[in-house]
Amino acid sequence: MKLKHLAFRKTINNLSKINAKPVSGKSKDLSTISATISPSLYPISSVQSYAYLQNPKNSKPISAFIRYIHSTRNTMLSYASVGEELVSCDSEDEDDGTVNEFLSRFIWIMRGKLIEVYTDCNKETIDGMLLAIVEKVVEEMEKGGIEQMVGSTVVMPSQDFSEDLWRTVWEVSNMVLEDMEKARKKEKMKQFLQSEEVKEMCRFAGEVGIRGDLLRELRFKWAKEKMEENDFYQRLGRFRHAKQEKGVNVLDKHAVAAEDMPKVASLPKRKGKIKYKMYGLDLSVPKWAEVADKIHERGEMIWPQEPKPISGKCKLVMEKILSLKMEDDPSQLLAEWIQLLQPTRVDWITLLDKLEQNPGIHLKIAELVLREESFQTSVHDYTKLIDAYAKENHIEDAERILNKMVESGIMPDSITATILVHMYSKVGNVDRAKEAFESLRSYGFQPDMKIYNSMIMAYLNAGEPRRGESLLREMLTRDIKPSEDIYMALLRSYSHSGDVNGAGGIANSMQLAGFQPNTEYFSLLVKAYGQAGNPDQARSNFDSMIKLGHKPDDKCTANMIAAYEKKNLLDKGLDLLIQLEKDGFEPGIATYTALLDWFGKLQLVDETEELLGKIAELGEVPPLKVHVSLCDMYSRAGFETKTLQALGVLEARRDELGPHEFERIINALIAGGFVNDTQRIHGIMEAKGFAASEQVNMALSAHQALSQIRPLNRWPSR
Known part of the structure; x- marks a missing residue:
């Protein structure tokens, strides 16, 4: 029987080595424990403990407790029988693991509190106290009394323990339950961290450059x-x-x-006696304590901390911060909140998450937080703020944060460079976008499709399709398949500039990549060859489109008419329109505008005005090109009144005019002899920042010289 008693004592001793750490802090008044144990508890048979308790130098009043323990040795048998049952009994209940963990953590903490109070007691004496306390706790757990004690705020009276001891048991029990609940949440969180939905979101975040x-x-x-x-x-x-x-x-x-x-919170309800088993593992070996400490330290590193609870005045200040407006200054409230809470990084992040509902003040406070030492600012914090400003097109603010980032000694990383590429490409600043793109490569980061697309569009917006095409070739060498939109953007750029070679190369690349040509594809090729003065090749692409089953639209037909206009092949242009009308084609405003411009250059006034009437029948506003053509035609034909009417419309829409339109109007006015109007339009052109070509400047100089010698004769008004 004595062996069984010692085995149970060893088991209780081993409980202190289970994966729970001692909790710092002073115990309540445990010095009165000597008077708190009733004669129903269990003795300690250690000779050393008895000799120590007889030492008159012991300053702790526990003699009554020890005398009682040695006077009730007969209870050893009942205690040993309980120990035997606890050690040997196997449990199949689901709650055994929870109770085992509770008792293990409880004994660990109680042992530390007893050692703090009874510094002169040896291990055997402390074990005896633990045996008495744990047995009473187990008894209360079986009756359900411990659940009421843990869930209440008033210390339960007992004939065995004093109020001080019960208060300590109550505090330790609550502390253990709280730790167990946190551990349960951590284990549950691990399952969700490995869930497929979270993994998929992380994979997507990795693809967009988040690391x-x-x-x-x-x-x-x-x-x-x-x-x-x-x-x-x-x-x-x-x-x-x-x-x-x-x-x-x-x-x-x-x-x-x-x-x-x-x-x-309460302990699990029990249907029978508490069953406790160590599974044959001796956790009293010191190495297990070291393992537990290392696991705890590693958990603190990888597990996110929880924010501090906010209440009282700090809560009121936080509500004021959340209700601030864009024009308010948050510095004073923020300083008060910092003084009250002493926040850590997780508290700052919680505040910023709540401020996302107030976009006006969120960015302002996020910028102030960067200089707080407790926030532990990293490169990702600067990057997130730069990205927020970039999405709002606040380029100056984004650059200001970037400068602060560099001044603080934090250099941009690949994610920052990616955001800058997108931002500068969006606003058309190709030089800064190129700098960010090159810095991205210097970090050893390989650009993805989105970065390539942004950089290519930046080159196209700057009128540099060749550089954009070189990046497209680079994508192909890296086995990144460009999208159809990128191909079409390059083809569109080459087409507008009349670069036949570039347009043809992109068209061939699209076919090799497996993209099926559409109506816009052929329309752009027709336009490119038309502007290059090759109407035959333009017509060849036009016929290929029809053979493939694509019906030419109004824009494509207008491009074909403009191609014939380059070589002044009016008969072919009219034959094409007659053939298309037989097939059911109805000209639209684009086709009528191309014909009107052609007829205007041929000085076919009646036919031009007839086309102008057809445009009016469509119920659409004539495009700017129509008014430029009318001003050109009427000025050269000498119709002063109609010239001035068309010129008045163009002056009202001066913001839409480009350098090419200005030069055509000036040349037309010079040809018609409108001296004052020519000088006025030239002044408007310079005011908009457009420089006239050398040919136009020579024409203006000659026109002014002739006007001083003799007044020019105009045709009579029509």
């Missing part, structure tokens, strides 16, 4: 949201099941309100 600490924070955030969503539906299911068992309609809100949900 390192930022990805880790987002991963925990997504997993936490999934866990909270799962908990909500589980609680809802349990609530519905409980109501159905009671025969209550879950849709009856009055019946639901009548039931109060339990909100206090």
